Amino acid sequence: MSNRPKDAITRYKTVSRLNHWLTALCFVLLTLSGLAMFHPYFFFLSFLFGGGQWMRAIHPWIGVTLMASFTGLFIQFWHHNLWARHDTEWVKNVDKLLVGKEDEMPEVGVNNAGQKGVFWGMTILVPVLLLSGLIAWEYYFGHATSIPVQRIALLIHSTAAIGAILIWMVHVYAALWIKGSMRAMWRGWVTPGWAWKHHRKWFRELVETRSNGPDPNPKPGNRA
Amino acid sequence: MADLQSQNYIRVSATTLTPPATRANVEEVAKLIDVSRCIGCKACQSACMEWNDLRPEMEEFQGSYDNPHDLNPGVWTLMRFTEYENTSGDLEWLIRKDGCMHCEDPGCLKACPSPGAIVQYANGIVDFVSDACIGCGYCIKGCPFNIPRVSDKDHKSYKCTLCSDRVGVGLEPACVKSCPTGAIMFGTKNDMKDWAGERIEELKERGFENAGLYDPAEVGGTHVMYVLHHADKPSLYAGLPDRPRISPIVGLWKGLMKPVALLALAFAGIGSLVHAIVAGPEEVDEEDEAAARQEIERVERERGATS
Numbered sequence: 001m002s003n004r005p006k007d008a009i010t011r012y013k014t015v016s017r018l019n020h021w022l023t024a025l026c027f028v029l030l031t032l033s034g035l036a037m038f039h040p041y042f043f044f045l046s047f048l049f050g051g052g053q054w055m056r057a058i059h060p061w062i063g064v065t066l067m068a069s070f071t072g073l074f075i076q077f078w079h080h081n082l083w084a085r086h087d088t089e090w091v092k093n094v095d096k097l098l099v100g101k102e103d104e105m106p107e108v109g110v111n112n113a114g115q116k117g118v119f120w121g122m123t124i125l126v127p128v129l130l131l132s133g134l135i136a137w138e139y140y141f142g143h144a145t146s147i148p149v150q151r152i153a154l155l156i157h158s159t160a161a162i163g164a165i166l167i168w169m170v171h172v173y174a175a176l177w178i179k180g181s182m183r184a185m186w187r188g189w190v191t192p193g194w195a196w197k198h199h200r201k202w203f204r205e206l207v208e209t210r211s212n213g214p215d216p217n218p219k220p221g222n223r224a
Numbered sequence: 225m226a227d228l229q230s231q232n233y234i235r236v237s238a239t240t241l242t243p244p245a246t247r248a249n250v251e252e253v254a255k256l257i258d259v260s261r262c263i264g265c266k267a268c269q270s271a272c273m274e275w276n277d278l279r280p281e282m283e284e285f286q287g288s289y290d291n292p293h294d295l296n297p298g299v300w301t302l303m304r305f306t307e308y309e310n311t312s313g314d315l316e317w318l319i320r321k322d323g324c325m326h327c328e329d330p331g332c333l334k335a336c337p338s339p340g341a342i343v344q345y346a347n348g349i350v351d352f353v354s355d356a357c358i359g360c361g362y363c364i365k366g367c368p369f370n371i372p373r374v375s376d377k378d379h380k381s382y383k384c385t386l387c388s389d390r391v392g393v394g395l396e397p398a399c400v401k402s403c404p405t406g407a408i409m410f411g412t413k414n415d416m417k418d419w420a421g422e423r424i425e426e427l428k429e430r431g432f433e434n435a436g437l438y439d440p441a442e443v444g445g446t447h448v449m450y451v452l453h454h455a456d457k458p459s460l461y462a463g464l465p466d467r468p469r470i471s472p473i474v475g476l477w478k479g480l481m482k483p484v485a486l487l488a489l490a491f492a493g494i495g496s497l498v499h500a501i502v503a504g505p506e507e508v509d510e511e512d513e514a515a516a517r518q519e520i521e522r523v524e525r526e527r528g529a530t531s
Contacts, residue, residue, distance in 0.1 A: 007517075037337040037360065039482050040238040052338050052358030053379060100503060138361030138374055151365045151473040158477060162485040166492050173496040179507045192520065193513030198506075203516065207523045 008189040009206060010213035017188055019072045026066035027168060033059045034161050060137045067130045074123060080110045081120065086201075087113035107200040110214070118171045125164040132157035189213075235344035237336035243343075250346035254413035255386060255397060256420055257321050258451040259461065260427055260435070261407035264289065264303055264319040271402030272301045275387060295322065297375035300384040301399060304462035320450070320461040321399070321408065324371045324384035326350045328444030331470040332383075334478050335366025348413065348447040349386045357381050366478075368443060368468035386447065413447065420451050427453055442469035 012020070033055045035042040049055035086106045090113040093105045097114075111119070135145050135153035145153070175181040180194040195203035195213075209217040232250070233243040273279065280298030283291070289305040301323035308316045330350045333342040341356035342363060352363075352372070359379030363372040372381045387397035391410075395401075400410040409419060420437045427435035436455025439445045450464070458464040 037358075039486065040240055040337075040339055041486070043238060043337070043339055046358075052356070056358040056360045057379070098499065098503065100506060102506070136361075138359065138364075139376065139379070142361055142364070142374065147365060147370060148471070148473075151471050151477070154362070154365060155473050155477045155481070158481060158485070162488060166488060169489070169492040169496065173499075177500065177503075177506055179505050191508060191513060192516035193508045193510075196516035196519065197508050197512040203519070207520050 004187070004189050005191065007192055008212075009192060009195050009203075010188055011184040011190045011195075012188050012214060014188060016073075016076055016214075017185060019069060019076065020185060023066060023069040023073055026062050026069055027164075029062050030059065030066060031161075031165055031168070033062070034158075035165075038158055038161070057139075060133055063130060063133050067126060070122065070126045077111075077119060078123075081116040083113075083116060084109070087116060102197065107204075108198065108202070109205070110199060110202040112199070114170070114174065118167055121167045122164065125160050125167070128160045129157060129164065132160065232345045232347070233343045234346050235330070235333055236340050237333045237342040238339040247346055252348040252413040253386075253391060253411065253447060254348070254416040255326075255400065255448045256409040256411075256416040256451065257448065258407045258409070258420075258423055259318065259320055260423075260432070260451060260453050261405045262303075262319045262321065263405055263407075264305060264317070265404060266291075266303050267402040267404060268321055268399035268408060269299075269301055269303060271398040272384070273298075275390070275398035276300065276385070295371065295373055295383075297373045297377075297380075297382040299373075300324070300382065306460060306462045308460055316453075318454075318461050320464060322371075322462065324350065324386070324448065325369050325443075325468075326384075326386055326447035327368070328446065329470065331366035331368050331443070331474060332363035332372055333366070334470060335362040335474055337362055345388065347391065349388045349391065350447075351385050351388050352381055352383060354380045366470065366474050368465060368470055384448075413445075416449060420449065423451050427451070438464070440465075440468050442467055 029049075032042075032045045033049055036045040036052075036055060037043075037059070043052075046052045046055045049058055086108075089106045090108065094114070096102070096104050132153040134141055135150055136157055175185070178198060180190055180198075184190045184194075190213075192203065195206070205211075205216040206213055211217040231244045231247060234245070236243045278298040278300065280292060280296055283293060285291075286293040290302065292299055292302070295302050301321055304320050304322045306318040306320070308318050310316050326349055328348065330342065330344060332352075333344060333350060336342045337360060338356050338358045341353055341358065342350065343353060344350045357380045359374055359381065361372075361374045361381070363381050364370075364374065372383045374381045387395070387399075390397060396410040397408075400408045409416060411419075417437065417439070424435045424437060432453040434456040435451070435453050438450035438452050438455060438458055450458075450461075452458060452461065454460050457466070459466050
């Protein structure tokens with residue numbers, strides 16, 4: 001943290017960042033191996049995993065790891081993602097965001113409505129993917145359910161996976177587009193100007209309680 | 225059998241390319257199983273094990289003549305016994321030799337995600353190429369007849385090859401060779417249909433009004449066909465599907481879903497790219513930092529004034 005400015009605000013604690021990047025790693029590996037098994041265009045990706053057999057063998061285990069890892073994210077972040085009235089207002093004005101007029105939108109707390117959408121989308125899809133994936137896991141559960149059930153599970157699994165990948169693409173693009181986001185997730189901190197520009201309500205909460213993030217202090221005290 | 229016959233493929237799993245199509249006029253073959261002539265001796269099961277060097281594990285008696293109780297990676301054909309009481313109250317012992325039907329439109333091949341792991345030869349035989357098999361079990365989901373079995377040991381899927389190695393050198397399948405009653409015949413599909421037609425006439429003369437050929441059109445016909453005394457009710461024969469077809473769920477998953485998903489992903493990717501080029505990145509500038517500093521100072525001033 002040598003070049004962390006004195007007035008920087010902590011956006012993500014170290015444990016959150018580790019947890020996030022473990023989840024991200026799992027998700028990327030699952031996407032690569034999953035797409036390889038979904039469409040012949042992508043089958044060449046199986047070589048990344050040591051061939052089709054290894055890819056087939058490891059995909060479900062990465063999935064189980066993702067579920068565990070995502071559960072960690074859920075526990076840490078669910079309370080930041082509860083929907084509020086200003087989120088609906090924000091969504092109605094999302095066109096302004098896309099053309100860089102964020103100033104004209106409602107002030108945003110720790111997460112904006114888009115981020116909350118990503119969170120809840122994944123919160124629904126990850127367990128759906130795990131469950132449908134377990135049903136399709138030939139080695140352990142090939143005889144646990146009937147073949148018609150497994151067919152439905154695979155249709156649900158691939159549909160949910162495409163949905164999750166689309167959400168992930170939005171998530172990644174937003175992180176690349178909003179400069180400072182990647183540093184927040186790699187290094188953990190943002191500048192006051194960044195918080196002011198993108199999460200003004202959150203910024204105000206921190207300033208009011210003399211907190212330097214990520215959560216407001218319960219009682220007003222000294223800025224740590 | 226792997227690449228020896230690769231110029232003979234007419235269908236290859238998980239590929240968007242046209243399989244080699246130079247060879248023409250390869251006659252389609254078929255195995256005809258005349259259920260009415262079968263005596264249930266299981267010579268075909270033994271011959272299958274013998275030719276293919278299969279030695280499945282010994283099982284416990286399950287209270288049925290079916291032995292072993294189901295197909296498995298080492299059991300590619302199996303006599304299934306059904307005791308059926310017909311409408312005049314007589315017992316009929318229906319014995320069906322179960323195994324891969326070698327569909328003209330194979331559901332296993334449609335479902336398979338691994339390029340070249342399932343192929344169909346010009347003569348109609350559907351074969352699993354173990355080299356390319358990844359052990360996912362999608363073929364099991366694709367099959368309308370519940371035939372393929374994935375081995376727990378080597379994670380490869382297995383089923384009847386119709387002795388493609390024997391047929392390739394002009395021999396008949398091992399089960400055909402072994403059958404003592406001539407209940408299993410092998411030849412061109414047309415010849416087998418003709419043969420079946422004669423046999424069905426005989427059966428009808430003997431009073432089996434509903435005798436007929438099982439060559440289900442829903443899967444484009446099969447390269448293993450049955451002569452059934454009760455062709456109006458195939459399910460009497462240990463659950464042979466009355467109208468087998470590739471599940472519409474599999475059709476959706478392997479059909480419409482694939483292009484739609486690719487388009488959606490491409491749309492998201494291209495959309496992001498266009499936005500990145502047109503709108504550009506969203507950067508925090510010095511004005512924002514100044515505004516943030518002012519805000520902090522304002523709050524601190526107010527705090528000072530009230531305390």
